[in-house]
Structures are given as structure tokens and as C-alpha cells.
Amino acid sequence: MSRLNELRMISRVAQMYYSENLRQTTIAAHLRISQASVSRMLKRAQEEEIVRTTVVPPLGTFVDLEAQLRSTFSLAEAIIVECSDDHDGEIMSRIGEAAAHLLEVTLQTGDIIGVSSWSETILKMVNNIHPMKNGKARYVVQTMGGIGDPTVQTHANQLTTRLARLTGAEAHLLNTPGVAQSREAKLVLVGDNFVRETINLFDKISLAIVGIGSIEPSRMLTRSGNIFSSRELLEVKEAGGVGEISLRFFNSDGVIVKTSLDERVIGMTLKEHSHVDRVIALAGGKYKTDAIRAALKTGIIDLLITDKFTAGRLIETSLSK
Amino acid sequence: MSRLNELRMISRVAQMYYSENLRQTTIAAHLRISQASVSRMLKRAQEEEIVRTTVVPPLGTFVDLEAQLRSTFSLAEAIIVECSDDHDGEIMSRIGEAAAHLLEVTLQTGDIIGVSSWSETILKMVNNIHPMKNGKARYVVQTMGGIGDPTVQTHANQLTTRLARLTGAEAHLLNTPGVAQSREAKLVLVGDNFVRETINLFDKISLAIVGIGSIEPSRMLTRSGNIFSSRELLEVKEAGGVGEISLRFFNSDGVIVKTSLDERVIGMTLKEHSHVDRVIALAGGKYKTDAIRAALKTGIIDLLITDKFTAGRLIETSLSK
DNA sequence: ATTATTAGTGAATAATTATTCAGAGATCTA
DNA sequence: TAGATCTCTGAATAATTATTCACTAATAAT
Incomplete structure (x- = not known):
């Protein structure tokens, strides 16, 4: 009563x-x-459900999909961006914008940022960052040598330098090619004092921004300026490699694939990435889906920024497995 | 962007x-x-309405109607009870239950309760109160003499006494008829020391519980044991009286109606009620609707407990005016 | 009936949330 | 371009809310 x-x-x-x-x-x-x-x-x-609180996500946001990504891949966070069509240019722009915003809002004073420097998406990000006057970050560390011909290398350096200026940080460049001609050449390059200094900062990085690459030869070769031969890529493929982060490969289970290329690549390893407090991955696009899924399985990524189409594929194909 | x-x-x-x-x-x-x-x-x-909080009132509660009552009549609170049909017995029981619960939950330690003692709804309330062990209230004060014949008077006293016991308070009775034979008789009755003592407590009352009566002669006469003659009621009616609280009359605008009866009634006046911190009115029923609406307009009531049918009528007719 | 367990209360306090404040940009104005 | 105004931020703090505690009473179990 x-x-x-x-x-x-x-x-x-x-x-x-x-x-x-x-x-x-x-x-x-x-x-x-x-x-x-x-x-x-x-x-x-x-x-008693006398009060009910509902969160209504605004149009163009993908709360549910994000939640699925988080739980499927044990991600700390996932950001999915709206984009008008499923093509690379559009996707990279949108991801870059979102990444820029994220960085602006969440950059901690004193952060040491690592960038793998030559991804186009990361470039888009840098282009969208508003200058932060009061020098929030400490260093911006280039975690990957420049790729291919000297022009590209310069470009990579500029990206790092610019990000440093925008975040009020000091740039630490890795003035080497991304891939040395040989094991011996790498040793020589790495012997340089400036290079050593930068490499020594790798384990101080508190925030790493990485791209994810597939190893489809066509893309790889285009992008890398032919630094890997088809034969070398074949080796990676035969070892099960489906994707890379900073030219370090992993298979579809997210397990690192060791190859003879490793000893020629100059840059941060996946293991080194795993010690970083926050690893933010920027990637989207149809042909990259498998690589991204594999990258997520490596467990080194804390936050993925991708587009709605790719996100859909990541979930879809993971469910059907 | x-x-x-x-x-x-x-x-x-x-x-x-x-x-x-x-x-x-x-x-x-x-x-x-x-x-x-x-x-x-x-x-x-x-x-931005990204989160929305809705309060879903449980079935059998009347949040909206209550809000309308509050705003229409500037009430501090209104409680509307569910009841199966629009007849007095049912209505009184439901109102009584709700009033009992209200009293149990909101009675303050040290409260001095005033009761106008002879309303059937108040009796229902008392019947539904669970004893409060630790003596929460201080006094229960009878604010209205007993009506009519001695049996009824005893009954009224018992109600007061019982409420006092249930609330752990000390009872202060008003051992007089509610209406004296004459002005002079009233003066004599009021001269009694016990009576004086009780009357002196009127302005100490922190919580008054009142019923509301219509002045439809039939009802009035039935209830009062014929203490007012038809002629006297006619006087009230001609003066515009439509309802009463403790035999003090008011017109349809809630304005107090002074009549020759006043000097014979022994009990708390409306003005005295207006100084009380909390005045709780218990009333419902078709024939009482006009009286209740008028009572609300007097401004002395802080909280009304009524039934859903009466509430509906109170709003409806007020809107159409 | 009598004890044990559970449920419910308000006062005091701990935990959490909202706001104030001071400073840094951004934006607008002339 | 400088100045004025407005906005945004995090740290500190004020305000608010949740929980603990000690206790009462209700209910169940023996």
C-alpha cells in the first residue's frame, strides 16, 4: 500500500x-x-527507472561503432570520423583534421611526441594544427628515417620541424634514410652523434603518432620510393606479413614478423612503441583494412583514428571470423 | 569544421x-x-541535448496534475492519490493513507501538530499511521471543539489523543463544543483554564492538518449534528460562503466571510492558520470541489492532498474560468 | 518470546562536481 | 598594429552529493 x-x-x-x-x-x-x-x-x-538518461550522439558521430572497436580490439579509445566517400584523399583529410583536434585538446605540457613522419595522413594532421603559443610539448622526435630520395627526406624533416614549431617543442630529427643499403651502412649512419641523440630519446617518448601501412607491393613501392625490392617484399609476405608500422612488419594475428629487412631499417621498433604511454594510430582506406586490423591486434596501439567506412569493415570482417 | x-x-x-x-x-x-x-x-x-534526462512517473502517480495544482493555486506541494472510483468512502481512505505516509516521513522532531479533529478523512489518516516510537512530535493540539452531541465530542477527543500517542506527543484537548449556544456561552467556555491553555498553543502550532467542508446544507447539517440552523446557513450563503475550514467560512474567491456565527465557534481562526508553518489540507469528493478551490484561494494552505478525480475537476473548472 | 538479521534513518564526513579566478589567446575595432 | 573585449583553459576552491557510521526499528528465525 x-x-x-x-x-x-x-x-x-x-x-x-x-x-x-x-x-x-x-x-x-x-x-x-x-x-x-x-x-x-x-x-x-x-x-526503478523513474529517471532515464539517454545519450543521443550527434549526427556524424559513431559512438556505437567506436564502442565496438574499443571492445573488439581492447583499445583505450577509438575515433571514427564522418567522410563523404571511401577514397583515400577524403579519408586522409578527415582523419588528419580529427587528429589535429585531438592533439590540440589532449596534448600534455611536457609531452615528448614521436612521429613516424612520412605518412600523408600525419601530414594532413600537421596542416590542421593551430599553433599552440605557450610551448606545450617538450620535444618532437622523428621516429623513422626519411624514405627514398633526398627530396622526400627533406619533406619528412620539414613535417617534424613544423609539428615541433606548432606545439612549441624542440625538434629532434633523424637525418638518415629510413632504410640503409646494408646492415653495415645502418651501423655507420647510426653512429652519428645527432642520430644517436635522437635514437636515445625513443624511450622517453610519451606520445607516438603512427601511420599503418599495408604491404601491397604497389602501394609500398610507390610510397617508399622503391627502397624495397619486390623480392624483399616477397620475403615479408611469405613470412605472413600483412601490415607495417614504421616499416616493422606483423602478420594477421598481430604477431611481429622478423625479416632480414629489420637490420636495415632505421627507426623505432614495435617493441619500443609498446613502452610508450600513448600510441595514436592514424589510418583508413579500403586496401589498408587488413593491415589495420592486424596492427590493432599487436596491442601497441592505444587510440585509433579512422573513417566510418574502414571502421565498418574492421568490425564486419572481425565478426564473421 | x-x-x-x-x-x-x-x-x-x-x-x-x-x-x-x-x-x-x-x-x-x-x-x-x-x-x-x-x-x-x-x-x-x-x-546541446546530447544527454536527455526524462522523469517517467510510475503509474498511479499524477506528476503533471500535481504540477498544475501547484502553479494554478500557488501551492507549495500537492499530492494526488489514485483511487478506483469517485465516491467519498474510497476517496477518504486513499487520502487518509497518503496523509499518514506523508506525516510519517516528514514529521519533524519537536513539531506541534494542530488537528481539527472531526473530519472523517483525518480519522482515516490517524488509522493508517504507524506508531513512531521515539516521540517525534511535541504536542498534538485540538484546534476545534467537538461537534454536536457528547458522543461525537468524545470521538473527536479520542482522535486527538490517538494521534498524540502515535506521534509520541502530548495531547492538548479542547473540551468544548465546537459551537457554543451564544456569544456569552462561548466566553464562559473559553474561560476554563484547560481550554485557555490549549487555545494559547494555537500560535505555537508548526503543522496544522485540516479538512475542507462545503456548505451544502444537507452535508453540513448531517455532519455537524444540526448545530447550525438552516437560517444560519442561509446567512452564510447569502454572504457568499462556499466552503469552510474549522467552521470558518470563505467565498469563492477565497476571501473570508464574516458572519454572526463566528462569535459562537470555538476553534482556530483562518487568520491563525495563516501563521502556521505548514498547513496540510485533506479533501476530495465531487460535492466539495468548489469549496476546495475556494479554500486553496485563501492562501492559507501549503499542501493539499486530494484524489485524481477532484484534482481533475479543480484544474478543469479553473481553466474554463 | 527472544535473539539475529535486515532495513532504514540523519549527522558527520568523504568524495565528487561546479565555479571562481587568473592568465593566455583569439577576435574584433579603429 | 595596438588596444579592447571575449573566450577558453586548468588550478584552486567552493558547493554539492554520496557514503559511512551509529543507532533504531522492523522482520525473520529459533
Whole structure:
């Protein structure tokens, strides 16, 4: 008999609290009960579903998909961006914008940023960052040598330098090619003092921004300026490699694939990445889907920024497996 | 361009807060922003209607009607009870139950309760109160003499006494008829020391519980045991009286109607009631609707407990005026 | 009936959230 | 381009809310 009266009172309290925006103390005084009781009644109101709170995501956001990505791949966060069509230029622009915003909002004072420098998406990001006057980041560290011909290398350096300026940080460049001609050549290059200094910063990095690459030869060769021969890529493929981060390969289970290329690549390893507090991956596009899924399985990525189409494929194909 | 990213972040924060029940500090740490920003984002989320909180009143409660009563009549609170049909017995029982619950939950330690003792609804209330062991109220004061014949008077006293025992209070009775034979008789009755003592408590009352009566002669006469003659009631009617509280009359605008009866009635006046911190009125029923509406307009009532049918009529007819 | 367990209360306090404040940019104006 | 105004931020703090505690009373179990 008294349950209805009780519920009546609870819903009156809920009404006063949620609709009339009164403080609990005010309600308590009005109804001649203690503030503690008001608090408890509001809790009951939740339990009895007398109050319901719904989060309505704005159009163009993908809360559900993001949640699925987070749980499927044990990601700390996932950001999915709207984009008009499933093509690389569009995707990179949108991801770059979102990444720029993320960086602006979440960069910590004193952060040491690592960038693998030559991804086009990362370039888009840098292009969208507004300068942060008061020097928030400490260093921007280039985690990967420049690729291929000297022009590209210069370009890579510029990206790093620019990001440093924008974030008010000091740039630490890796003035080497990304891939040395040989094991011996790498040793020589790495012997340089400036290079050593940068490499020594790798384990100080608190925030790494990486791209994810597939190893489809066509793309790889185009992008890398032919630094790997088809034969070398074949070796990677035969070892099961489906994707790379900073030219370090992994298979479809996210397990690192060791190849003879490793000893020629100059840059941060995947293991080194795994010690970084926050690793943000920027990647999207149809042909990259498998590589991204594999990259997520390596467990080194904390936050993925991708587009809605790619996100859809990542979930879809993972479910059907 | 960045607005979407911003909203995206806000809705993520809202999701973490409302759906995942994380603390703002946790969210702040996860997203690398300050707790203050999380708080602000949640506020924005409300404003942008990304989170919506709805209060769903349980069936059998009448949140909307109550709100209408409150605003129409400037009531501090209104309680509307469910009841199966629009007849007095049912209505009184339901109102009595609700009043009992209200009293149990909201009675303050040290309260001095005034009761106008002979309303059947108040009797129902008393019958539904569970004894409060630790003596919460101080006094229960009878604010109205017993009506009519001695049996009824005893009954009224018992009601007061019982309420006192249930609330752990000391009873202060008004051992007089409610209406004296004449002005002179009243003076004599009021001269009694016990009676004086009780009357002196009227302005100490912190909580008054009153019934509302219509002046339809039939009812009035039945209830009062013929203490007013038809002629006397006619006087009241001609003066515009439509209802009464403790045999004090008011017209349809809630204005007090002075008549020659006043000097014979022994009990608390309306003016005295207006100084009481909380005046709770218990009333419902078709024939009482006009009286209740008028009573509400007097402004002395803080809280009305009525039934859904009467509430509907109170609103309806007030709107059409 | 009598004890044990459970449920409920308000006061005090701990935890959490909102706001104020001071400073840094951004934006607008002339 | 400088100045004025407005906006945004995080740290500190104020305000608010949730929980603990000590206790009462209700209910169940023996």
C-alpha cells in the first residue's frame, strides 16, 4: 500500500531535481527530509527507472561503432570520423583534421611526441594544427628515417620541424634514410652523434603518432620510393606479413614478423612503441583494412583514428571470423 | 569544421559519464583533459541535448496534475492519490493513507501538530499511521471543539489523543463544543483554564492538518449534528460562503466571510492558520470541489492532498474560468 | 518470546562536481 | 598594429552529493 506513496514521493523528488534543477538540500528542506534521503531517493529513482538518461550522439558521430572497436580490439579509445566517400584523399583529410583536434585538446605540457613522419595522413594532421603559443610539448622526435630520395627526406624533416614549431617543442630529427643499403651502412649512419641523440630519446617518448601501412607491393613501392625490392617484399609476405608500422612488419594475428629487412631499417621498433604511454594510430582506406586490423591486434596501439567506412569493415570482417 | 570533433568528444564524455558511470576525474585522466573541462563538457552535453534526462512517473502517480495544482493555486506541494472510483468512502481512505505516509516521513522532531479533529478523512489518516516510537512530535493540539452531541465530542477527543500517542506527543484537548449556544456561552467556555491553555498553543502550532467542508446544507447539517440552523446557513450563503475550514467560512474567491456565527465557534481562526508553518489540507469528493478551490484561494494552505478525480475537476473548472 | 538479521534513518564526513579566478589567446575595432 | 573585449583553459576552491557510521526499528528465525 505504501509503495505507491513512496514511489510518488521519489518521482516528485526526481522531478524537482532533474526538471526543476533544485539542489538536494533545497528539496530536502521543502519536503522536510534529510539531504541524505534525497540522495538515496534519487538513486532509487535510477534503479526503478523513474529517471532515464539517454545519450543521443550527434549526427556524424559513431559512438556505437567506436564502442565496438574499443571492445573488439581492447583499445583505450577509438575515433571514427564522418567522410563523404571511401577514397583515400577524403579519408586522409578527415582523419588528419580529427587528429589535429585531438592533439590540440589532449596534448600534455611536457609531452615528448614521436612521429613516424612520412605518412600523408600525419601530414594532413600537421596542416590542421593551430599553433599552440605557450610551448606545450617538450620535444618532437622523428621516429623513422626519411624514405627514398633526398627530396622526400627533406619533406619528412620539414613535417617534424613544423609539428615541433606548432606545439612549441624542440625538434629532434633523424637525418638518415629510413632504410640503409646494408646492415653495415645502418651501423655507420647510426653512429652519428645527432642520430644517436635522437635514437636515445625513443624511450622517453610519451606520445607516438603512427601511420599503418599495408604491404601491397604497389602501394609500398610507390610510397617508399622503391627502397624495397619486390623480392624483399616477397620475403615479408611469405613470412605472413600483412601490415607495417614504421616499416616493422606483423602478420594477421598481430604477431611481429622478423625479416632480414629489420637490420636495415632505421627507426623505432614495435617493441619500443609498446613502452610508450600513448600510441595514436592514424589510418583508413579500403586496401589498408587488413593491415589495420592486424596492427590493432599487436596491442601497441592505444587510440585509433579512422573513417566510418574502414571502421565498418574492421568490425564486419572481425565478426564473421 | 572542428565543431563536429568537439561534439564527438562531448558525446564520448557523456557516454563515459552516464552510460559507463565513470567519475569525471577518471574520464579526465583517460582523455587527458582537466576535470573542469569534463564538467563543462557535460554541461554542454545537456545544453546541446546530447544527454536527455526524462522523469517517467510510475503509474498511479499524477506528476503533471500535481504540477498544475501547484502553479494554478500557488501551492507549495500537492499530492494526488489514485483511487478506483469517485465516491467519498474510497476517496477518504486513499487520502487518509497518503496523509499518514506523508506525516510519517516528514514529521519533524519537536513539531506541534494542530488537528481539527472531526473530519472523517483525518480519522482515516490517524488509522493508517504507524506508531513512531521515539516521540517525534511535541504536542498534538485540538484546534476545534467537538461537534454536536457528547458522543461525537468524545470521538473527536479520542482522535486527538490517538494521534498524540502515535506521534509520541502530548495531547492538548479542547473540551468544548465546537459551537457554543451564544456569544456569552462561548466566553464562559473559553474561560476554563484547560481550554485557555490549549487555545494559547494555537500560535505555537508548526503543522496544522485540516479538512475542507462545503456548505451544502444537507452535508453540513448531517455532519455537524444540526448545530447550525438552516437560517444560519442561509446567512452564510447569502454572504457568499462556499466552503469552510474549522467552521470558518470563505467565498469563492477565497476571501473570508464574516458572519454572526463566528462569535459562537470555538476553534482556530483562518487568520491563525495563516501563521502556521505548514498547513496540510485533506479533501476530495465531487460535492466539495468548489469549496476546495475556494479554500486553496485563501492562501492559507501549503499542501493539499486530494484524489485524481477532484484534482481533475479543480484544474478543469479553473481553466474554463 | 527472544535473539539475529535486515532495513532504514540523519549527522558527520568523504568524495565528487561546479565555479571562481587568473592568465593566455583569439577576435574584433579603429 | 595596438588596444579592447571575449573566450577558453586548468588550478584552486567552493558547493554539492554520496557514503559511512551509529543507532533504531522492523522482520525473520529459533
